[in-house]
Amino acid sequence: MKFDSLCVHGAKKDADGLGSVAVPIYQTATFSRSAVGQGSGYDYSRLQNPTREQLELRIAALDGGSDAMAFSSGMAAAQLLLELFSPGDHIVISDDLYGGTHRLFGAVSKKNGLEFSEIGAAEELTAALRPNTKAVIVETPTNPMMKIFDIAAIASVTKPRGILLVVDNTFLTPYFQRPLELGADVVLYSGTKYLAGHNDTLAGFLVTGTQELSDKLRYLFKTVGSCLAPFDSFLVLRGLKTLHLRLARQDESAKKAAAFLGTHPSVAKVLYPGVGGMISFYVKNEETARRTLERLKLILFAESLGGTESLITYPMTQTHADVAPEARAKLGINAELLRLSVGVEDADDIIADLDAALSLR
Ligand SMILES: Cc1ncc(COP(=O)(O)O)c(C=O)c1O
Structure with missing residues (x-):
């Protein structure tokens, strides 16, 4: 299916078996079982909810990812991502970042023992690497200076070294830029912006390229619980159609x-x-x-x-x-x-x- 059709139909799974054209809002916190080991496949909405699942499938399809997780905001997605790291880990970031991301890294994560250094261009990356560098996180174009970081050039440095490359693709969305195809490992979004598109809800996403990474993040996601609510998932799904x-x-x-x-x-x-x-x-x-x-x-x-x-x-x-x-x-x-x-x-x-x-x- 081409991109425009994916926006409208997503991965096309009849969520309720009733042929509902719009994905219904499953406004339920929990799901009952008839017996031990029996059930619909859904247990508790923090783990997964059918409305959120459809949204996650659609975002993963649009970005060409193996999985996507829908968060209550872009900052919640960024925060969860940082749970992958341990005190003493070093992360290289682009110097021009959304102010809230800057605050998260500089004021919150630093106190948890993560080290950060900034680069102003892809060419500065190799010199910024340290033996404990675990990730590179860039926005491109940057907010608000509109600097472009060459994702493929950065991936050519991170991939051979096993360093995680995260791209905040909020400004361009998969319509204009698909970071996983350019070598990124994780795509971060404020879904509040173009993806939802109507200035009426907050949302955030992490999209992964591999099952291994998705498994790690999903474990943290279900534990931390910063997931997107069913109604808000519905709003983003509706926004994505256009x-x-x-x-x-x-x-x-x-x-x-x-x-x-x-x-x-x-x-x-x-x-x-x-x-x-x-x-x-x-x-x-x-x-x-x-x-x-x-x-x-x-x-x-x-x-x-x-x-x-x-x-x-x-x-x-x-x-x-x-x-x-x-x-x-x-x-x-x-x-x-x-x-x-x-x-x-x-x-x-x-x-x-x-x-x-x-x-x-
Ligand atoms: C590029 C970028 N990333 C992340 C965020 C944070 O997203 P949210 O406001 O949905 O928490 C924003 C918000 O403005 C942003 O512009």
Whole structure:
């Protein structure tokens, strides 16, 4: 089945045997048995629930993975991943990460004895490796600076050394980028963004390429219990049915918006990776940034990204507020930087809104 059909139908398993076209919401915590050793195959919803299972099968199919696990948020997925490691293990991370991931690594995991070092580009990886390096975790494109890390180049370093490669694919989704095919071992998602796609639920995913890794993670997953609830699983399944349509439109509109921003006199620089619906841009001063955020009408000033509604974020005070000022300054996250998530509205309306807000009229 091709990607677009997989978005709509998934791995196609009639979950209830009733021919339900939409996957039903199995709002139950537990499943009864008729006798010892008898049962439906489901025991308790933390272990597995039929609605979540269908979602996990669909995400695994879209990413070409052997398995996928659905979490209550992207951060819950990232946190579980770190349970694979022990005190003294070293992990190389990309320097420009979502602020919450940065906080998880820097403030929470460090105290558990994990060591981290940052790289700014794939070429810096070999020099960053230590004898105790167990994993490399990168976002690409990065949030919010839109840097690209070459996944295949990184995999050529990690694979022969048995180092786990994890890619946060939140910005591009499997519609534009399939990290497992490029050599990654695990794909991490904030499913809150494009996968769910409607700014109405939180979700997170880990997708694995091998059964061995999936078994390890599933053991931790059922133990920790940060799983996605049945209703939220239903919402993400519904969102996925239009993933390909939304992303095609968001990519098309973002290209138009990025071209427009590049010509606007109030804009100093546009960071657009050439694909997808995310654009970061610098305006010429802080006052312009603040005024723009206040004057936009269609585009909503809110954290998050990847949904049907266009959202604009001020990374310095929102997503990256907890990143140390020196680290922010080094990356270029300053008072002039704005991050735009292009929604599925008409591109002309998005551009007109930007124009009206940015222009001194
Ligand atoms: C790239 C990226 N990864 C992970 C996360 C965390 O996901 P969540 O907000 O669903 O916990 C985010 C959230 O903004 C993100 O942008």
